Amino acid sequence: MACLLAVAAGYWVLGRGTPRPTGTWAMGALLGSFAVAFASYAPLVADGLEAIVPHVARLLSNCASLAAATSVLAISFQLNLDPVEARRRIRLRLALFAASAIGMTLLFAYEYMTHRSEQVFALYLLLFVSYLGFAVVDFLLQAVRQSRTTRRSSVRLGLRMAALGCVFALVYVAYKLTHVVSAGLNLHLVPEHSQCTSLVAVPCVFSVTCPALAVLLICLGLTLPAVVYPLSQARRRRWEVASFDALGPLWRDLSNAVPEIVLSPVDSDRGSSADADFMLQRRVIEISDGILALTPYRCRTVQRTAQSLTAADTEEAAAAVEATVVKAALAASKAGQFADEVAPPSAEAASRKDLRGETEWLLLVAAAYARVGDTGQLETVGA
Known part of the structure; x- marks a missing residue:
């Protein structure tokens, strides 16, 4: 998945030609962020990173997830708002993302130096979940609103797929909130250091399956119109030629x-x-x-x-x-x-x-x- 997303990101950034369509860089950032997030799950990458700094793969994955969420918002703003308003909202989201990522990095470093303080870990998760939940809800509202007004069926279907992806992302956010409460109050509601043996087993269904489905549906939803449009154009041209002859x-x-x-x-x-x-x-x-x-x-x-x-x-x-x-x-x-x-x-x-x-x-x-x-x-x- 990480390799496929990296190739897709390269196509959007390098293979689109000029002039580049609106949202090209944001889409490349989205796919690239998802590629980094999925790569951090791979044992080869995670073990190599954590041999240097323990648990740093978690920080990399979480920051990449927030970057992907910010990119989704940027794409939505660029396509649905006028350029001035889109830039204003994107700058605000980028500032929130930077503050969250810097805060998470500082808390991670402090946690590492204090040998995994549960309260510091809870604050780390709170920063991560707060921004992620804000971004997901923000995009969900935009996707639902735009799907009701768009005329192109491929865009409407794509937005609804992305909205469904947001629902799975919110399930993941709810799981992380449970993790925050558990870590902050020492309730141990979430098993620690559990290995995923099945995508439908608890807690893997919440920690891995739901975000994976969210990534898949959001990426497919946002790229569906770009894939369907040339196919529909080719179909339309065939109909025009056949009608001309008839x-x-x-x-x-x-x-x-x-x-x-x-x-x-x-x-x-x-x-x-x-x-x-x-x-x-x-x-x-x-x-x-x-x-x-x-x-x-x-x-x-x-x-x-x-x-x-x-x-x-x-x-x-x-x-x-x-x-x-x-x-x-x-x-x-x-x-x-x-x-x-x-x-x-x-x-x-x-x-x-x-x-x-x-x-x-x-x-x-x-x-x-x-x-x-x-x-x-x-x-x-x-x-």
Whole structure:
């Protein structure tokens, strides 16, 4: 875990390129702090350090945990607040972290020199737990509040995962508070020098499992949007290219009948993945303009006949009716025959207010258009 976190920290700090996204350094500090904390648990590292100074691995782990908590807050502030307010809050948290880390180091040194005084150890734990609990609650409130207002599902899910990680962190804080009371009052509520033989055994479930789950969920929650975004973008581009192609037959018939709808010449009949959004948007606009230009040829009788043949009141049925009207209007336009009674535009088309909604509607119309006979009559509608 420590090695994986160290590699992830290196990627965030060194592999992000320029300009660096907001929160890059804070995220690198978060992952690096967690890497140090987990490394301090490893027997090889802990034994090597404690051969020089007994129990110093505990101080290293605790300071790294506080640094990670501070980094989480810094990321949250940088992403959710304006730069001036974010810097003000980060400076305050850094000052609190520095005071806590220095205080813990002084108490640790005094404890070492006095041969492990229980009261000094209790003060050490109190400093550690106080700042950690403050940071966890601070981030938990921010994560819950932001998850209710964000629009991106990956960010919302990531914040909720991080909030769940905070819950496990609070369990760990409660365990440490119990340790403070036990050490300060000599109650011996927590077994001393116990070895962890299982991640679900007491007290290991509180001292190791809960912080490990907190680290995992917080790291996954904060990095999830960065991982999901390129995947969602690639999926969106594939959909745009496929939609561009699917609208091709309808667009060609409309552009042949009404050449002026074409906004500008194109070198290729297929939208590349790089400019698929632009090509698709233009194709949707041109098809919509073509359908609008055919208004004088849209026959109301054809529309009523198609509606009588539909089997259900669905989007697919409405698209089939529209495709039939468009097909008949193209034939009438070619013959120069105006409609005696003009068919009104589809209500379903008017309800689509954005590009994706309009594209999805035209995809249904294009699919139905391919099934309409050359005479403009439905071959199968709603079957």
